[in-house]
Amino acid sequence: MRSLFAALSFVAVVISALALSVSAAEKKPLPWEKNHLQVGQSLYRANCVVCHDIDRPQAESKKFGPSFYQLFRRDKMPLANMKPNRDYVKLRVKFGGAIMPAFAKKLNDTEIDTLIDYLQSK
Numbered sequence: 001m002r003s004l005f006a007a008l009s010f011v012a013v014v015i016s017a018l019a020l021s022v023s024a025a026e027k028k029p030l031p032w033e034k035n036h037l038q039v040g041q042s043l044y045r046a047n048c049v050v051c052h053d054i055d056r057p058q059a060e061s062k063k064f065g066p067s068f069y070q071l072f073r074r075d076k077m078p079l080a081n082m083k084p085n086r087d088y089v090k091l092r093v094k095f096g097g098a099i100m101p102a103f104a105k106k107l108n109d110t111e112i113d114t115l116i117d118y119l120q121s122k
């Protein structure tokens with residue numbers, strides 16, 4: 001009986017040690033999250049920067065599409081009559097516009113979210 005109890009408490013110790021190591025692992029930033037905004041920037045450079053500036057205001061931009069300089073700090077989107085919001089930007093990226101191409105087949109939801117995190121950081 002005593003050895004059964006010892007065995008059970010040993011099992012309990014092992015399980016709680018495992019649980020501890022799992023929760024410790026969860027707290028560490030995942031490798032791909034560390035450079036999250038850099039990933040967003042690369043996605044932006046690969047897909048958007050040909051047509052949308054981000055580091056210069058509209059007045060200085062010579063690109064085809066509107067500049068996204070400090071987009072999320074503005075009162076309104078450059079063209080759409082609404083406050084900048086993630087859902088709208090996401091829809092526009094997925095489905096494009098009259099001229100802008102759609103990216104639904106090229107970028108997945110996670111990539112679009114990362115890209116918008118980058119836009120929001122500027």
Ligand code: HEC
Nearest residue numbers: 047048051064065077078079080089092093097098099100
């Ligand atoms: C080939 C050029 C081109 C590319 C590439 C492009 N866009 Fe656009 N985008 C435009 C043009 C032109 C408009 C405005 C006219 C329209 O909607 O077609 C626009 C409009 C937008 C709008 C709406 C702005 C508003 O005020 O309503 C958003 C948001 C947007 N683009 C985001 C992006 C993002 C993010 C990317 C990269 C994934 C991207 N675009 C890639 C040309 C482009």
